[in-house]
Amino acid sequence: MTIPADGADRLTTPDQLPDSPEATTPPDALGTDASGADRLRLPGKLLKMAERLSVLDGPAGQLSAAIERRLSPDVSSLLLGRWLGHPLHPILVTVPIGAWMSVPMLDIAGQRDAARRVLAFGILAAAPASATGLVEYTTLDSAQRRVAVTHVLANSLGITCLAKSWSLRRRGARASGSAWTLAGLTFAGVGGALGGHLSYSQGAGVHRQR
Secondary structure, eight states: BBTTOOOOOOOBBEEOOOOHHHHHGGGGGTTHHHHHHHTTHHHHHHHHHHTTTTGHHHHHHHHHHHHHHSSHHHHHHHTTTTTTTSSSSHHHHHHHHHHHHHHHHHHHHHHHHHHHHHHHHHHHHHHHHHHHHHHHHTTTOHHHHHHHHHHHHHHHHHHHHHHHHHHHHHOOEEEEEEEHHHHHHHHHHHHHHHHHHHIHHHHHHTTTTO
């Protein structure tokens, strides 16, 4: 602590000093990350476990290299949202998610045809959302890629289930179609949780375009 030169009784605490380590050191470096992990409940601990799946490093690196080989710098810049100032992926994923979440409500309301059409719209909307996510993937570090790969797998399973639901609904198997919709939403929910962990816990893409 320091006492002002004017002799006042006012004291300056460490967090008010611009050069204070406490004011400039990130929370993780102070050890709060470890204690925070200890306080996590089971779902949070499972998400943290995805960061340690080193078995995915080989396939994850190969996927990143394959994506980079197939995209020109201009296309990558467009899909990354550099023209917007922040990633496009978080914006675009709201479209299929919103569509899919509407399907059970339409089922309950008896709007079966509308449910099938909205389901199909969500599946189509997942294509550009996935494309922007794959380009974002090439910017990640190893721990982030591990989570991203599980995120991609969960969402792929979700889309597969939802596509199966659409096919069954189209043939008139509404009960089975509804069951596959719920399975797809479950996988999509897991994928969304992993995506949230990637963004908010691991900071993927944070300040990259500043």
